[in-house]
Amino acid sequence: MSTTATLIDALKQELKTAGMTYATLAGKLGMAESSVKRMLARGEMPLSRLDAICAALKIDFADLARSVADARPLLAELTLAQEKAVVADKKLLLTAICVLSQWTLEQITAYYRMTEAETIARLVRLDRLGIIELRPLNRYRLKLAKTFRWRPHGPVMHFFREHALLDYFSGGFDREDESLMLVHGSISKSLAPSFIERMQRVAQDFAQAHQADQKLPAQHREGYTLLLAMRSWDFEGFEALRRR
Known part of the structure; x- marks a missing residue:
């Protein structure tokens, strides 16, 4: 979908949210209802008209543009x-x-x-x-x-x-603020996705903490790399010792 089409859809959604009909909008714009319908169907209007619609809806164009950007996949x-x-x-x-x-x-x-x-x-x-x-x-x-x-x-x-x-x-992973953990075990395959989901949450928490701490002075921040992994795996060096 083009940006213009997305913008028109956002306008229509704002009209729906505000409970404003095409007839009411037409009255505020000084236009015929049929002209408003045709304008929104074609998606063709000057910026001045777009500003007028935003004013009628009592919204800021910047907010409308932001909603369009947020709607993109x-x-x-x-x-x-x-x-x-x-x-x-x-x-x-x-x-x-x-x-x-x-x-x-x-x-x-x-x-x-x-x-x-x-x-x-x-x-x-x-x-x-x-x-x-x-x-x-x-x-x-x-x-x-x-x-x-x-x-x-x-x-x-x-x-x-x-x-x-x-x-x-x-790296040694031997400082108080470092850690390397290797855990091996056998669990049901149905449990594995739940562990992956928890790992994703930890990664998101780390990313959010990074963003929040950007307001701190540089000397109070340290660069870290968080590596999370999980897979079905046996160490190649132990492969010869496995019972077949």
């Missing part, structure tokens, strides 16, 4: 082509990871050796890829769902398996 996963484009440029991949954590332009350039121009160029590319909606003053809206994840066998996960996984697990 969010991505739970990128396409293969999108992931390939992200991985092809290391700075673009870095910027994508930062926006997933809702970092601002200022935070990215303060933490990483990227100029403002370089970072803005990457934000523009992420906008064109449909990952964010770039807004004035280089602010953005993330167009990814809370359940978003990289493709399990896609280019991004391949990159991390090849370049980052061993580096991550080479």
Whole structure:
């Protein structure tokens, strides 16, 4: 559905919510009811008319635009082509990871050796890829769902398996603010999805805490990476010891 069609649908929903008929709206606009119906059916109207409709409904156009943006479906996963484009440029991949954590332009350039121009160029590319909606003053809206994840066998996960996984697990995990837990057991397959759901909630709690703590001074914040995983797996080194 086009943005215009979505906007018209949002207007119709506002009319319904306000209990305003086409006839009442026509009276407020000084138009014939048939003209209002035709205008909304075609989705063709000047901005001045749109402003007049918003005034009749006693809503702000910014609120209407926000409802249109919120109505758009969010991505739970990128396409293969999108992931390939992200991985092809290391700075673009870095910027994508930062926006997933809702970092601002200022935070990215303060933490990483990227100029403002370089970072803005990457934000523009992420906008064109449909990952964010770039807004004035280089602010953005993330167009990814809370359940978003990289493709399990896609280019991004391949990159991390090849370049980052061993580096991550080479840490000692021995500080008070670090932990590495390995738990193995046999449970019914019906229980596994509930554990996955709990893990997703932990990940969301972590992301929300990150956003809330952005108001703290930089010296009071530390960069952490939370890695949650669960799969049906036996260590390859023990495979020869299994009873068949």
